[in-house]
Amino acid sequence: MAGRPSLRIGQHGKITRKYLGGGIWLAQCRFRDTDGVTRRVQRLGPSDEHDKYGKLAADALIESLADRRPPSGVDSIGLDTLVMTLVDQHIERLAEDGRSARTLDTYRYTATKLAKFMAGVKVGEASAARLDAALRSMRSTHGAVMARQSRTLLRGALQLAVLNNVLGANPVRDVQAIKSKEQPKGAQALTADQLRDLLTKLRASEACRQRDLTDPITLLIATGLRRSELLALQWTDFDAGAGTISVTGKVIREKAKGLVRVDETKTAAGRRVIPLPAFAIATLTERRSLPYLGQQSVIFPSTNGTLRDPDNFAGQWRRIRDELGVPDISSHSFRKTVATLIDDAGLSARIGADHLGHAKVSMTQDRYMSRGRVHNQVADLLDEAVKGNSGPL
Known part of the structure; x- marks a missing residue:
């Protein structure tokens, strides 16, 4: 004889009611918890002589069972659930x-733009073709970067449907990756001669001095820091005796809060101590002696003594770089320059990753160390191999 069918997780069996006297009922049932174990759950109803069938006890039991169910179970996600609802859930999980x-x-922000193309689409309607069309519309309207972000959001959102056994596979995996119509140029790295020339122009520029760009750009050249890391530097991070600067946080803009300094870096590898060249130590030592700038908690504050906005800082640099004769040099160029100089010196990619705060050495090699340069050493090496001990051919 077959036994009772197994309950699904989050499902309860038949509710039974037992009268205990005095207007009090006891409601009971079997319930399979999230750990897969089936347990007997019971609740007493309030004393009520008018409750002839134990409805109050049953209501109390059903209410208690709702609290035992997982918040993202099959009851909350189905084929009729809107995809954008899952996008919101995915962001909350992040x-x-x-x-x-x-x-x-x-x-x-990206989700608000994606909603224009996916607002009414349900999970059961989220075919690879429909998702591909929405992402292509995102690229046409808002650019490739936002389209790629949308693809990431949709993949995470529909994975929730997979986890809840609503979909057998994630349809986003069959959607072609979003590519830019134009190949990104990337930041340009400077040579050692160009760096020396730029430092000379920085120190001679009255406009840079008035906008307080000379010292922070000098530190970018000397360290290859990210803008958010540079503007989060505090005087307590600077050790003049050891000639180092510690990277302990970053400046970000949070919605409804504005600019804040957080004691965290982009990755765990971002928290690091960087040795400073002599010209950077001299710059910071002189800056700390100035009556206003040396009295602030951060090394590079705004004119009001508050945190300086990384985006505004980048905009100031873009407006002044034409005057300095370096129109194509972005603030990120200095970061790439440091990586390239490390590579030119024959230092390992691991040293470059540690200095720049990259979690993966491959990031330093693939994105930051310049490619496509002429390596005369290779020709010299082949000459030596062919020549051997017999002299030139």
């Missing part, structure tokens, strides 16, 4: 996992 506030704000 927040629970500790994703940075800046990233979450970016994803929420």
